[in-house]
Amino acid sequence: MLGKECKRKTAVRPNKQRVIQLYWSVESLHWMTVAFLLHLQYVQHHFVVNFGKPGIMMTGSIPRPHFKMARVISMSIPMFLHSNATSHKWAFGAIAELIDNAVDEIQNGATFVIVDKTLNPRDQSPALLIQDNGGGMDPEAIRRCMSFGFSDKKSKAAIGQYGNGFKTSTMRLGADVIVFSCHLGDRVMTQSIGLLSYTFLTQTGHDRIVVPMVDYELNTITGNMEISHRYDKEYFMSNLSMLLQWSPYSTEAELLKQFDDIGSHGTKVIIYNLWFSDDGNVELDFDTDPEDIRIGGDVKKVQAIPAWRSVNEQHIANRLHHSLRAYLSILYLKIPETFTIVLRGQFVEHRNLVLDLKFQEFIVYRPQTGGCKEAEVLTTIGFLKEAPHVTAHGFNVYHKNRLILPFWPVVSYSDSRGRGVVGVLEANFVEPTHNKQDFERTSLLQKLESRLKEMTWEYWDYHCGLIGYQVKKKLPPIEPPQDSQVSSP
Template sequence: MLINRKDVSRMLLIEDNGGGMDPDKLRQCMSLGYSVKGKLANTIGQYGNGFKTSTMRLGADVIVFSRSCGKDSKSVTQSVGLLSYTFLRSTGKEDIVVPILDYERKEREWNKILRSSADDWGRNMDTIINWSPYSSEAELLEQFNLIENHGTRIIIYNLWEDDQGQLELDFGSDQHDIQIRGVNRDEKNIQMAKQYPNSRHFLTYRHSLRSYVSILYLRLPPNFRIILRGKDVEHHDVVNDMMMTEEVTYRPQSGADGLPKDINVIIG
C-alpha cells in the first residue's frame, strides 16, 4: 500500500522483479482487446482485457512502470503508461487515450524515445503529470529506481468506495492481508476459521487475499515468492485438505469378452 502525495489517499501497489515489458509489450498490455493468445482456446489472456478490467474493478486509475533488458539483455528500456478513467471522464474523451512515455539507456544515460514528435511526448508527459499521483518527470523517474534492473510496478489509485464511503478493500483488519468488505465477507466463516485453523483457507479465501493467493497455485516454481504487505505468503496445497476418502465401484459397459469389469476408484 502507498499514499498518494497529492490527496493523501491510499493506493494499491503490485510489483515484481520479472523480465519487465519493453515499449511494444507495454502498449499491448494497456490496449483493450489486444492478445497474442487470441487464437488459443481455453487459455488465460485469450481476449486481452484481463489487466484492464481487473485493475479498473479495484480503482478508477492505474499507472504502470516497467523496465526491460530486452531479448538480448542489451536493449534496456523503461516505460510508463497511464490508464485513467478519471482523466477520460473529466475531459469528455470519446476515445480511450492511454499516454505512454518510453526511455532507452545509452551507456549510463536515459534518453527519450520519440515515437512520433516532441510535441506528442510533451502532451503525454503533461497528461501523466496532471492525472497521476506524481507531479514531475523527476518523480516519475524515481519509481524506476525502485525497480532496479528489471521488473514492473503497477499502482492502482482512486480506489473504489462502498455506499458508506469506505474503501471496498479493507487494509485495517489484518496488517499482513488485504480483505474485501461486503457480501463476500462471512463473519460466521471467519469465526469458524479461528476454531478450525486447518480449514481456514477454504473458509476465508472469498474475502482474504492472503488465503486466496496461498491456494492459487498447485505448485510453486523454485525461487518463486509471493510477498503480501511485507510478509511471505505460505503456499498451501489444497490436496492436503482432502482428508476424507471414499471408495466408489464404477461399473462400465461389458468388456470385449462380454463380461462386466469392476474398477475401484478412490476419491479424496
C-alpha cells in the same frame, strides 16, 4: 422494441419450403446495433488502435456513412471502459488476474510478485501496488497491454488468454492505473510509463480512450536514460504533460524515481482512486490486518452449532472470501520454489488443499464427447481433517494450475449427506470464463458436475462411518488373490 415495429412476413421459396423472414427498419437496426456494441463485453474488437498520435487513441471502426452511430459510440467509449470492468464481480478475482500476469513471467525469470498498499502522494489516499521482476514490457508491448483486444500470451501453459484482462481487472479495483515497465532486450534498455485513467477521460470530456505514454531508452555512450526516438519532442511533451497532471506524480523526476526499485527488468502497477463500498469506506481494507488485504463486510455467517462456529469461521473455505492472504495461498495448485508471492511485506505460504484431507481416495475420470476421450483427470477426494465439525464441502477445480472454483458445492445436503467431503482436481478440458471465476457452461462441464456429484454421494455412503455417521452402504469385501498353481515338471 427499439425503433419502428418489426414486421413479420411469410415467404415461399421455389422448393415450396416455408420460411420466416424478418424485416427490420433501418432505424431499428441502427439503434439496436448501438445498444449491442455498447453492452457486449467484447465490443473492443470493433475498435482499432492509432499509434500515430500521442498515447493510444481508440476510435470506432464504423462504416463512414453512419456518422450518427459512430458519434454515439465514440462518446460512450469512456463509459464502456467503466462498464467493462464490471465483468469482475469480486475484487480478489481482479487482483488474482494481475498476479497471473506475474506468474506467467516465471518463464522470463520472474522470482517474485509484490502486493502491497502504497499512498498517492497527491492526497495520501491508499493505492494498490503490484510489482514483479519479470521480463518487463518494451514500448510496443506496453501499448498492446493497455489497449483493447490484444494478447501476447501464445503459450498453451499461460494462465491468461484474454487481451482485456489487465484493463478489466485494474478498472474493477480503482478508477485509475499507472504502469511502469523496464525491459532489457537486444542490448537496448527501455523504460515506459502508461496511464489508463477513467478520471482523466471523464473530467476532460474526451470522446475516445486516450492513454498517455512516454518512453525512455538507455544511451550506452553516456549511460543516461534519454527520450525515446520513436516520437518527436512535441509528442513526448504532450504525453508527459498529461501524465504529470493526472497521475499521482507531479514532476518528471518523481515519475522516474519509480524505476529505482525495478532494476533492469520488471513491471510496477499502481491502482489509485480505489472504489468505495456501499458503507462509504474503501472496498479494500488495509487497516484491519497489517499483513493482509481484506474485503470489509464480506465475512460469511456460518450456520453451525455454537461449539463449532469458530472452527467453521476460521476454516479456509470461509476465510478465502474476505482474506486475500487465504485466497492467494490456494490460488495455484503448484508453484515453483524459486517464486514467491509477497503480501504486505510477508511471504504467502503455499497451501496444498490435498494435504487438508483425511481418508483420501483417488478417482480417475475420463470425460468423453462425441465418442472421443477428451482427457484423463485424477480427482483426490476425502474428508476435511476438521470433519465432522466443519460444514464446508465441494470441489476445488483448477485449470492450468490456476484455481477457478474453490469449494464448488455440487451437492446440497439436508441430512448431512456429503458434509465435509472435499475434492481437488485440475480440469484442463473445460474452458474458464473471461474473469476466471467460473467455467463456460458446456456439455463437458455438465458431465463433470454430474460425475463429481456421484463421487460425493458414493464416497459419503461408504465412508461416513469414519467420522461418526451411520454407514448406509458397505464396501464389498476384497477377495484375496488366489495362489497360482504351478505344475511340476
